[in-house]
Amino acid sequence: MKAIVYETYGPPEVLRYAEIDAPVPKDDEVLVRLEATSINFADRAAMRGEPRLMRLAFGLTRPKATVLGRDIAGVVQAVGAKVTRFRPGDRVAGEVEQRGFAELVSAKESYLSSIPHGVPAKQAATTPVAGVTALRAVRLAGVQKGQKVLVNGSSGGVGTFLVQLARLAGAEVTAVCSTRNVDLVKADHVIDYTKADFTQGTKIYDVIVDLVGNHPLAAMRRVLAPQGIYIASFGNGGPVLGPVGKFLSISLISMFSRQKLRVLVAKRDIRDLDELLRHIADGAVIPVIDREYPLSAAADAIRMLEKEHARGKVILSVE
């Protein structure tokens, strides 16, 4: 089978579209023939081995996993002896620990959700990492009807889901993005960050979800209600520790603050994915897909993502 492989950390040039052995599913695994996958911040981090702290998990000197990719959506090809929920022909989506950018992927049954009827695999492929992160942020914030919610970084993979999910919960949403995305984000209010700095404004928010991490915490807290909640969910930071320093100070300051300051920690839970896929099937949430590339062009897709900002999700399709 074909897959996107890499042997060393580095820029997109380290990626190759190569022939490798197909995986054989273990007893608790499902073999999925991929229809689509999408690119996440985590894939770029795994490819570059940055922040370097992540190499403790990815491999100290070279990547332990040689196939990149986390999101998968496709059709069940075969199942292991202990698999009970799926059978060949079923349509499934989920998040794997690497190995996702491949024609065939073997995934634990417990990592997979059924794709509801009517939801295209390309849409399902946008959901496991970015969509579920957005759903978890809305849930962690306990977003309620009528609350004022601000999303910093609203036009990317996570942000486009977050704006929709917060509005679905009944919130009045302010989206922060650049000029070219003002019409893309379907929020109640939009702030173009090239023209105005929301942390210097007079509007106070009940919830701030920060997907960028470009403002000091004190500035964010200035526009957060006295009992409001701030959620940090960004991967940006220094080349060695990434956002870890900022996350530690957020956790420390939260101990002495009436405002709730939280760091969103990634956690796979297919109940979240099931819920999100249901919203998509109902038409309540519509994944925003910027561009589609063939699997073979994964390096081009990541290069584009790194040079330009994505508008929603970038997907790779497998013919």
Ligand SMILES: NC(=O)c1ccc[n+]([C@@H]2O[C@H](COP(=O)([O-])OP(=O)(O)OC[C@H]3O[C@@H](n4cnc5c(N)ncnc54)[C@H](OP(=O)(O)O)[C@@H]3O)[C@@H](O)[C@H]2O)c1
């Ligand atoms: N906690 C978790 O489990 C988890 C999981 C997934 C992702 N994340 C994190 O979530 C963040 C976003 O991920 P993503 O996949 O959505 O990334 P993405 O698709 O690359 O989107 C990033 C967005 O940030 C916006 N942006 C850049 N500079 C900005 C600024 N100065 N002010 C406001 N917005 C700005 C860009 O908007 P414009 O194009 O309009 O500039 C872009 O749309 C990443 O840092 C990632 O690490 C966390």
